Amino acid sequence: MELPGDLTSEERQEIFERLQRDSVEKWGSERTACIAENLRDAALSVGRLERLRFSRDDAPGFYLHEMNMDQRRD
Amino acid sequence: MTELALASVTHTAQLIRSRALTVEQLVTTAFQRIEEQDEHLQAWETLDAEGALRQARQADSAVARGETLGPLHGVPVGVKDIIATAGIRTSMGSPIYRDNNPTLDAGLVSRLKGAGAIVLGKTVTTEFAMGDPARTKNPWNSAHTPGGSSVGSAVAVASGHCPVAIGTQTAGSVNRPAAYNGVTGFKPTYGLVSRRGVFPVSWTLDTVGWMTRTVTDAAVLLDVLSGYDRYDAAGVPGTHSEGYVRALTNTDPAYVPKLGIISGDIERTASTEMQAHMFELIEYLRQGGTWVELFDLPISYIHIRDAELAIHAVEAAEVHRRTFAERPGDYGTKSRARIETGAVIPGTSYVQAQRLRRQFRHDMDEGMASLDALIMPAAVGPAPKDLSTTGSTAFYSPWTTAGLPTITVPTALSVRNGMPLGAMLIGKGHDDIGLLRAARWVEERVAYSPTLPPFI
Numbered sequence: 001m002e003l004p005g006d007l008t009s010e011e012r013q014e015i016f017e018r019l020q021r022d023s024v025e026k027w028g029s030e031r032t033a034c035i036a037e038n039l040r041d042a043a044l045s046v047g048r049l050e051r052l053r054f055s056r057d058d059a060p061g062f063y064l065h066e067m068n069m070d071q072r073r074d
Numbered sequence: 075m076t077e078l079a080l081a082s083v084t085h086t087a088q089l090i091r092s093r094a095l096t097v098e099q100l101v102t103t104a105f106q107r108i109e110e111q112d113e114h115l116q117a118w119e120t121l122d123a124e125g126a127l128r129q130a131r132q133a134d135s136a137v138a139r140g141e142t143l144g145p146l147h148g149v150p151v152g153v154k155d156i157i158a159t160a161g162i163r164t165s166m167g168s169p170i171y172r173d174n175n176p177t178l179d180a181g182l183v184s185r186l187k188g189a190g191a192i193v194l195g196k197t198v199t200t201e202f203a204m205g206d207p208a209r210t211k212n213p214w215n216s217a218h219t220p221g222g223s224s225v226g227s228a229v230a231v232a233s234g235h236c237p238v239a240i241g242t243q244t245a246g247s248v249n250r251p252a253a254y255n256g257v258t259g260f261k262p263t264y265g266l267v268s269r270r271g272v273f274p275v276s277w278t279l280d281t282v283g284w285m286t287r288t289v290t291d292a293a294v295l296l297d298v299l300s301g302y303d304r305y306d307a308a309g310v311p312g313t314h315s316e317g318y319v320r321a322l323t324n325t326d327p328a329y330v331p332k333l334g335i336i337s338g339d340i341e342r343t344a345s346t347e348m349q350a351h352m353f354e355l356i357e358y359l360r361q362g363g364t365w366v367e368l369f370d371l372p373i374s375y376i377h378i379r380d381a382e383l384a385i386h387a388v389e390a391a392e393v394h395r396r397t398f399a400e401r402p403g404d405y406g407t408k409s410r411a412r413i414e415t416g417a418v419i420p421g422t423s424y425v426q427a428q429r430l431r432r433q434f435r436h437d438m439d440e441g442m443a444s445l446d447a448l449i450m451p452a453a454v455g456p457a458p459k460d461l462s463t464t465g466s467t468a469f470y471s472p473w474t475t476a477g478l479p480t481i482t483v484p485t486a487l488s489v490r491n492g493m494p495l496g497a498m499l500i501g502k503g504h505d506d507i508g509l510l511r512a513a514r515w516v517e518e519r520v521a522y523s524p525t526l527p528p529f530i
Contacts, residue, residue, distance in 0.1 A: 001433050003373055022418040038411040042387065042419055045380035049426040052377065054433075060425050061432025062278050063265070063308055 002053040007044065016043035078103055079234025079526060083149055083291040086237050090137065090148040097133040097148035101126050101192055104150045108194070108235050111529065114216075116209045117229040119155045120163045121195035126150070129192050145294055145319075147190030152230045152239035155196040156203050157282075158271035159183055166273050167199040167208060170397060170404050180271025181303050182240065182282055189298040197226030197239055200464060203247060203275045204390065206406030207464050212255060213527035214493050218457040221251030222464030224285070228255040231285040234526055238286045238295060244275040244386060246470025248283035249482045249498060254457035254465065256484045256494030256524060257285045258517075260292035263504050264477030265310055267296075268303035276389035277307065278428070279382070279474060287524060289514040292481060293318040296506060313504055321507045322514060331446040331512035333359070333499075334369030343468060345455030347488060351495050352451050355485060355520070359449075362519045369448055372437035374430060375472060381427035381434075382471040388424045391416030435476040435503060442502050447512040452482040452496030459491075469498065479506045481513045485520050492528070 007015075019039050024031070078100070081089070089095040105123050112118050133148045153159055156166050158176035160183075165171045179187065186193065200208045203223040212220035213233045220229055224241025228251035231239050241248045243261045252259020261283035269280055282299065286292050300314045315321075335356060341349065360366050391413045398405060398413050405413070442448065454466050473480050479501040486495045497516060501509025 001374060001430070003376060019415075019418050023414060026417060027414050032407060032411065034407045034411040035414055038387075038415040039418075041383060042415045045377075045383045045427075046419060046423045048377045048380045049384060049423045049430065050420075052426055052430060054426070054429050058429050058433065060428030061435065062428055 001058065004051045004053070007047040007051070012043055012047055015047045016040055019043055019046070076526060079107060080287070080524060081237060082287045083146065083237045083294050084288070086149050087145065087147060091143060093137065097130040097137070097192065098127065100148060101130040101150055101194070104194060104235055111233055114529065115211050115213055115229055115233060117198055117226040117233065117235065118152070119165060119167070119196045119198045119226065122162050122193065125161065126192050126194050133190060133192065144188065144190035145298060146186065149191050149238065150194050150236040151186055151191045152194055152197040152227055152236050153183060154224050154227050154239070154241045155199045156242065156273040157183060157240060159193060159196065162193070162196060164196060167201040167203070168404065170401055176271070178271065181268035181306070182299050183271065185299050185301070186240075194236055197224070197230050199223050200225065201406045201409050202273065202394070203242060203244065204406070204412055205408035205464060207461060212457055213529050214256065214457070215491070215530045217461070218459050218493060219254065219461055219463060219465055221254040221457065223247040224283075225251050225464070228252050228257060228259070228285050231257045231287065232527055233529070238284055238291060240282065240284050242272060242275070243281050243283050243470070243474055244279045245382060245467035245474055248285065249470050249480055250453060250465055250467065252285050253452035253482045253496045253498070254494065256487075256496070256527070258287060258289060258292055258484065259283065259285050259482040260296070261474065261480045262296055262300065262506050263479045265308040266300045266314060266506065268301065268306045268309060270303055270305045274393050276386045276393070278389065279386060281474065289481065289483065289510055289517050290319070290322060293322050293510050315507070318507055318510060322510055325511050329511065329515065330363040330365070331515050332365040332444065333512065334367055334442065334445045334448045336369055336371065336448050336450040338371065340450055340469065343454055344451045347490055348451045348453070348455045348495065351486060352497070355497060356449070359516060359519060364515070369441065369445070372434065372441055374434040374437045377430060378434050378472045378475055379468065381430040382475040384419050384423050384427040385431070385475070387412050387416030388419050389416070431475050434472070435478070438476050438478060439503055446508050448500040449516070450498050450500070452498040456488045456491060456493035456495060473500050476503070478503055479509045481509060483513055483517050483520070484524060485522050
């Protein structure tokens, strides 16, 4: 995994506006301060996560172990 | 009555076995205490006095007949109100489920009952175990938050209503209220305890945990509750043990833990008082012979809270997708914000978050290989004097996201405001016994004697 530098304020604002646009489209225009704050936090997190560089072999660890679904069905 | 209110699970079970106390007396006393205090505290959502007293009398008959008794025989327990209990209302802290009466017990409730526990009722949860504060009061000072989301469970144990209560943790919902209310809060390794019958917040983060008065009691509960359940996708066959108490009891008397201190970001975030307390505590532990070294958090830690935010919000949005579409007005402000936000976080970010958590878990397992546990403050500081929040999750969400076991141990009361202070220990994945052993050593060394809160 490679960790690039943090987001610039412009990049963060751009992602926030993107999320806000999607949110208004999905939920309507009624906004609260709490939702705006959540979207701002999410914009930062989304931006940081999208910048992480993984190898193609780095699979997501949904359940934190190596079991596959067939084994879980036992 | 005070002595009973402060009794541990182990001591309570012993009193019953030795016939020094009947289960009926114990349960009756518990309900008297709840009746006196709960109008103020609001720790209980639903009480089942009739059912509990009926079970108590059956439990007394079993003692009289000389039957083999389970490890929790006659021990009163509280269960968080997002965990299904057959015949007892389970509301999820939401008006949407106000009249929900499950017909089946959650897997963990079946295990509690099988071990002889008496379910007193359901403890208050924040709405759907999310961020809107509940009505419950902190018994140490009602102007301070009691935390969340397993808030009723923490307050019930702190106030002497029962020696153990069950909660759940998605970010910090067991460890944080335990720290704010001055009780032991244990969250085992992700997947050890079945969540069948537990209303989800986030499937890949949710972990069942519990509040007790001692570390040994936390191990007693782990013996009872851990076990593979094919109906819980997080469960892994072969990773459970039923010998946690035995392993704890058989610890070499010369044992001293090797602890890593988490510094940097976390140290700077803690309040001045908490930093000073931890400094003194670590010095004291060092004098007791423990090996203490600085632990460098891996690079994957840097954005792990971003991963937690994305996973938590996206999965919560899906859990509530249909209900929220039908009844948005029945959701609290913070729940609504999380659900709406989760619905617009891109799928690629969610996958990146799940990749990062896997990397972080790997890095933590590797970094902690030569240590028994990490140690850090149990909270940023004493419970904040702010009832609009349940407190910060910053000290807990990284370890929950990695699925690591964690335990908070009360160590003192603040000289500034009398609120509880504590330490948190973090173990290696599936080394819950290593964590409990280290925590018990710290508990014994500190020798903090819990008292009942002043109910201000």
